[in-house]
Amino acid sequence: MAKGPVIVITGTPGTGKSTHAQLLVEEAALPLRHINVGEWVKEKELYEEFDQEWESYTVDEDRLLDELEPIIAEGGVILDWHTCEMFPERWPDLVVVLRCDHSTIWDRLEKRGYSLKKIQENNEAEIMEVVLEEARSSYPAEIVVELKSENTEDLEANVARIAEWITNWKRNQEEK
Numbered sequence: 222m223a224k225g226p227v228i229v230i231t232g233t234p235g236t237g238k239s240t241h242a243q244l245l246v247e248e249a250a251l252p253l254r255h256i257n258v259g260e261w262v263k264e265k266e267l268y269e270e271f272d273q274e275w276e277s278y279t280v281d282e283d284r285l286l287d288e289l290e291p292i293i294a295e296g297g298v299i300l301d302w303h304t305c306e307m308f309p310e311r312w313p314d315l316v317v318v319l320r321c322d323h324s325t326i327w328d329r330l331e332k333r334g335y336s337l338k339k340i341q342e343n344n345e346a347e348i349m350e351v352v353l354e355e356a357r358s359s360y361p362a363e364i365v366v367e368l369k370s371e372n373t374e375d376l377e378a379n380v381a382r383i384a385e386w387i388t389n390w391k392r393n394q395e396e397k
C-alpha cells in the first residue's frame with residue numbers, strides 16, 4: 222500500500238505552486254516528497270532540446286514518466302508543475318489547480334525576471350483558464366480542486382485545507 226497520497230499541484234507559473242508545496246511538506250500529517258517537475262527536467266536533463274523562441278525546454282515525456290513511476294508507486298508525493306495532462310489518470314489522488322488574478326501573476330513573473338513574451342504568454346493562459354481546462358479534461362471531476370492563491374490568507378487557508386484532506390486520506394487508508 223502506498224505510504225501517502227499523490228497530489229498534483231498545478232497552475233500557471235507564478236500562481237504559488239512551489240510555495241504551497243513547501244508549506245504542505247512542513248504541515249502535512251505524513252511525510253511528503255515535493256518534486257518540482259520543471260527543476261527535475263533540467264537537473265536530470267529529461268528534455269529533447271531548449272526551444273529558443275519560447276525560452277523553454279521540450280520535455281522528453283517518456284523519460285520523465287519512467288523516472289517518476291517508481292516514486293509515484295511509493296506514494297507520498299507532491300508533483301508541482303505548470304502542466305498536468307502528461308501524468309497518467311491513475312496517478313493522482315488529488316489535483317489542485319491554483320488560480321490567481323492575471324495582473325498579480327504579471328507582477329510576480331516580472332519580479333522573477335521573465336521576458337515580456339513569457340509574461341504575456343502566461344498572463345493570457347491564466348485568463349483563458351488553460352491549466353484548469355487541462356486538469357478537468359484529464360482527471361475525474363471529484364479529484365480536481367480549483368483554489369485561489371492571491372494573498373497570504375488564501376495561501377494559509379489552502380494549505381490547511383489540503384493538509385486536512387491528507388489527514389482524511391490517511392484515516393481512510395487505515396480503515397481499509
Ligand SMILES: Nc1ncnc2c1ncn2[C@@H]1O[C@H](COP(=O)(O)OP(=O)(O)O)[C@@H](O)[C@H]1O
Nearest residue numbers: 234235236237238239240329370371372373376
Ligand atoms: N497566495 C500567495 N500570496 C502571496 N504571495 C504568493 C502567493 N502565492 C505565491 N506567492 C508569491 O508569488 C511568487 C511565485 O510563487 P511560486 O510558489 O514560486 O509560484 P509557482 O511555483 O506557481 O511558479 C513567490 O514570490 C511567492 O512568494
